[in-house]
Amino acid sequence: VWLLGKIFKKAKTIILMKPNLPTIWFNYAVIPEHDGIPANNRVIVTRGALNPIRNEKRHQASRILIALGGSSKRHQWNQEKVLLSVQKIVENNPDAEIILTTSRRTPAEFIDILRQQSFAQHLQIFPVEQTPQGWIFEEMQKAEAVWVTEDSVSMVFEALTAGCRVGVIAIDRLKDDRITHSIDQMIESQLISQNTCVVQLPQPYAFKEADRVATYLLAKN
Incomplete structure (x- = not known):
C-alpha cells in the first residue's frame, strides 16, 4: 500500500490494521482500539476489526x-x-x-x-x-x-x-x-x-463501524 501510494501520487493510502510501518507513512490507518494506538488525524480507532456484514433486519x-x-x-x-x-x-x-x-x-x-x-x-x-x-x-x-x-x-x-x-x-x-x-x-x-x-441479553445495538469509517473518509476526501 505504501509503495502504491508512492507510484500513484493522487491516490489515498488507507490501511485496515496496525501497520508495521509508521502510521505517518499512510494517509489513514484504521486500527481496532485493542491495539492501543491513540486516534489522531491519520489514525481512526474502531471497536473491533471492520467486517463486511450489514444488519439486513431479517432476525x-x-x-x-x-x-x-x-x-x-x-x-x-x-x-x-x-x-x-x-x-x-x-x-x-x-x-x-x-x-x-x-x-x-x-x-x-x-x-x-x-x-x-x-x-x-x-x-x-x-x-x-x-x-x-x-x-x-x-x-x-x-x-x-x-x-x-x-x-x-x-x-x-x-x-x-x-x-x-x-x-x-x-x-x-x-x-x-x-x-x-x-x-x-x-x-x-x-x-x-x-x-x-x-x-x-442486551438489546441489539446499532453497531456500524464500517459505515462510520466510510462516512468519515468520504467526508475528508
Missing part, C-alpha cells in the same frame, strides 16, 4: 445461533465449561430453535461428545466442515441471539454488526491482554453478556 424471534471456537494463543479449550454453557442455553430457552456450529479450532472429538448429551436433541448441529462459505453470516442475519466462545473475538463483533443480541461463552484464559480486556469491557458496557437466556 427471527427465538432463533439462536451458537458458534464455538477453540484453543488459541490466549485461550485454552475447556470441554466441560462449553458443554455446561450449551446445556444452560438449551434449558433457559426451551421454546427456541437452536443452531450450533463449530470452527476449525474446535477439537475434532467434541461434536461426538456433544451428540451423546441428553440436551443435544434440542440442537441442530452443523460442524464447520459441513457448512458452505458464507453460511454463518447468513445464520447471523436470521438469529435473534448469537452465543460465541470468548476466543472468537472477531465473531463477537460480526454478530454485533449483524444486529443480534450477543452472549459470550467463557473458556479458560492462558493470559490477559488487550483482546481479553476488550471482551471484559464489552461485558461491563452491556454490549454483550454472559447470561444464558435470550431475554437477559
Whole structure:
C-alpha cells in the first residue's frame, strides 16, 4: 500500500490494521482500539476489526445461533465449561430453535461428545466442515441471539454488526491482554453478556463501524 501510494501520487493510502510501518507513512490507518494506538488525524480507532456484514433486519424471534471456537494463543479449550454453557442455553430457552456450529479450532472429538448429551436433541448441529462459505453470516442475519466462545473475538463483533443480541461463552484464559480486556469491557458496557437466556441479553445495538469509517473518509476526501 505504501509503495502504491508512492507510484500513484493522487491516490489515498488507507490501511485496515496496525501497520508495521509508521502510521505517518499512510494517509489513514484504521486500527481496532485493542491495539492501543491513540486516534489522531491519520489514525481512526474502531471497536473491533471492520467486517463486511450489514444488519439486513431479517432476525427471527427465538432463533439462536451458537458458534464455538477453540484453543488459541490466549485461550485454552475447556470441554466441560462449553458443554455446561450449551446445556444452560438449551434449558433457559426451551421454546427456541437452536443452531450450533463449530470452527476449525474446535477439537475434532467434541461434536461426538456433544451428540451423546441428553440436551443435544434440542440442537441442530452443523460442524464447520459441513457448512458452505458464507453460511454463518447468513445464520447471523436470521438469529435473534448469537452465543460465541470468548476466543472468537472477531465473531463477537460480526454478530454485533449483524444486529443480534450477543452472549459470550467463557473458556479458560492462558493470559490477559488487550483482546481479553476488550471482551471484559464489552461485558461491563452491556454490549454483550454472559447470561444464558435470550431475554437477559442486551438489546441489539446499532453497531456500524464500517459505515462510520466510510462516512468519515468520504467526508475528508
